[in-house]
Amino acid sequence: MTLLRQIGFIAIGAILVNNFVLHRFLGLCPYMGVSKRTQSALGMGLAVTFVMTMASAVTWMVYEYLLVPYQLTFLRTVAYILVIASLVQLVEMIVQKTSPSLHTALGIYLPLITTNCAVLGVAILNADRFLASEGASGRDFLFSLTQGISAGIGFTLAMLLMSGIRERLERMPVPKSLKGLPVAFIAAALMSMAFMGFTGLVPEGQ
Amino acid sequence: MKTKDFTKGIVQENPVLVLALGLCPVLAVSNSLKNAVGMGLAATFVLFCSNFLVSTLKGLIPSKIRIPCYIVVIASFVVLVELYLGAYQPALNESLGLFVPLIVVNCIILGRAEAFASRNGILSSLLDALGMGLGFTLALVATATVREALGNGTLWGKTLLPAMRPALIMILPPGALLTLGFLMGTFRWIQGRRHPL
Numbered sequence: 596m597t598l599l600r601q602i603g604f605i606a607i608g609a610i611l612v613n614n615f616v617l618h619r620f621l622g623l624c625p626y627m628g629v630s631k632r633t634q635s636a637l638g639m640g641l642a643v644t645f646v647m648t649m650a651s652a653v654t655w656m657v658y659e660y661l662l663v664p665y666q667l668t669f670l671r672t673v674a675y676i677l678v679i680a681s682l683v684q685l686v687e688m689i690v691q692k693t694s695p696s697l698h699t700a701l702g703i704y705l706p707l708i709t710t711n712c713a714v715l716g717v718a719i720l721n722a723d724r725f726l727a728s729e730g731a732s733g734r735d736f737l738f739s740l741t742q743g744i745s746a747g748i749g750f751t752l753a754m755l756l757m758s759g760i761r762e763r764l765e766r767m768p769v770p771k772s773l774k775g776l777p778v779a780f781i782a783a784a785l786m787s788m789a790f791m792g793f794t795g796l797v798p799e800g801q
Numbered sequence: 802m803k804t805k806d807f808t809k810g811i812v813q814e815n816p817v818l819v820l821a822l823g824l825c826p827v828l829a830v831s832n833s834l835k836n837a838v839g840m841g842l843a844a845t846f847v848l849f850c851s852n853f854l855v856s857t858l859k860g861l862i863p864s865k866i867r868i869p870c871y872i873v874v875i876a877s878f879v880v881l882v883e884l885y886l887g888a889y890q891p892a893l894n895e896s897l898g899l900f901v902p903l904i905v906v907n908c909i910i911l912g913r914a915e916a917f918a919s920r921n922g923i924l925s926s927l928l929d930a931l932g933m934g935l936g937f938t939l940a941l942v943a944t945a946t947v948r949e950a951l952g953n954g955t956l957w958g959k960t961l962l963p964a965m966r967p968a969l970i971m972i973l974p975p976g977a978l979l980t981l982g983f984l985m986g987t988f989r990w991i992q993g994r995r996h997p998l
Binding site: 617618619620621622623624627628669670671672673676677680709710711712715716719720723770771772773776777778779780781783784785787788791 | 824825828869877883884907911970973982989
């Protein structure tokens with residue numbers, strides 16, 4: 596029961612309270628770049644969720660079975676970015692072979708994800724939050740995976756909401772110098788303020 | 802020609818305010834001036850070193866795997882910065898937190914390696930790195946100045962007006978988005994007045 600509770604708190608925390616885009620400011624380049632249309636926002640969101648989940652699982656294994664035993668934890672950043680880059684390549688190749696329709700839907704977004712700081716961010720956050728304790732355990736793995744999936748869902752949610760706002764903003768009489776990105780930032784500020792209303796859903800220290 | 806490599810990054814092609822690259826660190830660590838300067842210097846150092854190495858090795862890196870190569874180069878310098886900050890600046894390291902390792906995926910650094918350093922000589926690349934780094938730092942400092950002054954009533958830790966009640970929202974996440982939005986708008990407005998379309 597407590598395990599389920601903890602997993603629930605991690606999920607709510609990553610989706611709503613500490614939303615990766617609006618609270619932690621991770622993955623803003625795709626957030627601002629690809630959120631002009633709902634279709635592409637959804638594609639990007641799903642691709643990121645997929646890669647984040649895979650990356651959480653793989654980086655956990657790299658950390659526990661490669662970096663910790665050989666005392667190489669200071670090389671975490673290099674190891675993680677290499678793992679993520681090759682993972683993205685691998686996912687792209689597999690998707691291309693097995694499901695061409697999914698590939699055409701996600702295709703152009705997959706290479707962009709390598710330099711998406713949200714993916715590396717979730718891997719490092721997992722390591723800082725769940726792996727600091729001694730020894731590898733199934734619980735840490737489960738928590739990392741939950742945080743990976745929920746962070747992806749939170750990212751997709753923020754992307755979708757933003758794309759709806761921006762489709763409307765394009766037809767609004769915005770002052771010339773604020774057109775495009777600046778007014779999108781101001782809209783995002785209001786959204787972020789609304790998301791702050793979720794603070795307190797997760798008790799302190801969970 | 803050479804001076805333009807340096808100056809274009811500061812105003813004309815400012816990486817943050819004009820090209821909208823590297824936004825995550827600008828928003829996340831601009832809650833105080835000290836963090837902003839620390840982050841700016843760290844990113845400039847990495848950019849300088851990676852531009853140097855990439856422009857030196859540009860003949861040797863096969864074009865098909867160039868992106869992974871650039872990432873490895875950048876990541877090694879980021880590890881240097883991480884270890885240095887952890888050893889000598891623990892307070893700064895603590896407050897920058899996650900965003901020190903995330904310099905690896907700062908789009909400015911990879912973008913300059915791909916768009917400039919891999920096509921130009923060493924001297925031009927170094928000047929480009931300094932200019933872009935300075936432009937990034939200035940944008941960070943500008944955002945941080947507004948946020949710290951309004952949100953905390955201080956600048957570099959010193960109280961500005963003892964009677965002023967700070968607006969806490971400015972150092973919370975929404976304040977960052979709001980400040981950057983208005984800063985970008987102001988920047989465009991000034992540029993539009995100087996060079997009417």
